[in-house]
Amino acid sequence: MRPNCEKESVTGRRANRHGYALMLVMLFVVLFGAMLGVAWRRVASALRVEHALAVRTFADHGSVQALDLAMRVLETRVRRDSSNTPKIDVSADLSTMTPTLQASPCQCKVQLNVSSDPAHPQLHWYKVIFTRTGDNPDGTSAWSVGVSVAQPSEDLSSYLPMPTNPP
Numbered sequence: 460m461r462p463n464c465e466k467e468s469v470t471g472r473r474a475n476r477h478g479y480a481l482m483l484v485m486l487f488v489v490l491f492g493a494m495l496g497v498a499w500r501r502v503a504s505a506l507r508v509e510h511a512l513a514v515r516t517f518a519d520h521g522s523v524q525a526l527d528l529a530m531r532v533l534e535t536r537v538r539r540d541s542s543n544t545p546k547i548d549v550s551a552d553l554s555t556m557t558p559t560l561q562a563s564p565c566q567c568k569v570q571l572n573v574s575s576d577p578a579h580p581q582l583h584w585y586k587v588i589f590t591r592t593g594d595n596p597d598g599t600s601a602w603s604v605g606v607s608v609a610q611p612s613e614d615l616s617s618y619l620p621m622p623t624n625p626p
Contacts, residue, residue, distance in 0.1 A: 521573035525585040525606045525621075528569060532622055533589070533602055545600035547589055549619050563591035563602075567621035568609065584609040587621055 536548040538560055546560035549567065567587045574581040588605040595601050609615055 521571050521583050521585060522606050522608065524571050524573075525569055525587055526604065528621060528623060529567075529587045529589065529604045529606065532567075533604070536622060537600065537602075545591060549622055561619065563589065565589040566618045568615045568618035569621040569623070584613075584615060586615070586618060 532547065537545050538548045538558060540546055540560055544562070546562050547565045548558040549561045549565065550559045565588070567589070568584055569587060570582050570584050572580040573583050586607050586609050590603045590605070592601045592603050
């Protein structure tokens with residue numbers, strides 16, 4: 460065997476590789492990195508969307524509860540007075556013969572627990588405003604309901620307590 464000659468294969472020919480394996484590995488690493496970058500961008504975008512949805516759902520939790528109560532009030536407590544005008548019955552005592560009817564807009568307040576942990580309640584006040592928008596063709600009255608979170612410093616003494624029990 461000659462001391463300073465190139466490697467020969469078992470067949471007696473010279474190996475013709477000259478670093479192609481290293482180039483293939485580097486090409487694979489670059490392509491894999493590019494694919495990972497594209498995939499990560501999509502995954503990061505999906506994570507941002509899901510996080511925003513979770514934050515919005517948590518923030519709307521109490522407002523949705525207040526809106527649910529408002530819809531129950533509209534379903535069960537709309538009465539017509541002597542002049543046939545639809546008003547909301549805000550009576551606390553349902554056994555009275557003369558209900559307390561409130562004309563539009565009717566401003567009510569309700570305190571709700573927005574915590575998912577019953578051992579640590581988080582109570583927030585919500586303002587619910589019922590506004591009569593007109594009459595429907597079938598003779599029923601149309602209403603608009605607005606729900607908003609009351610600020611801690613806000614005075615809610617002019618708001619009526621929202622009736623929570625059906626008549």
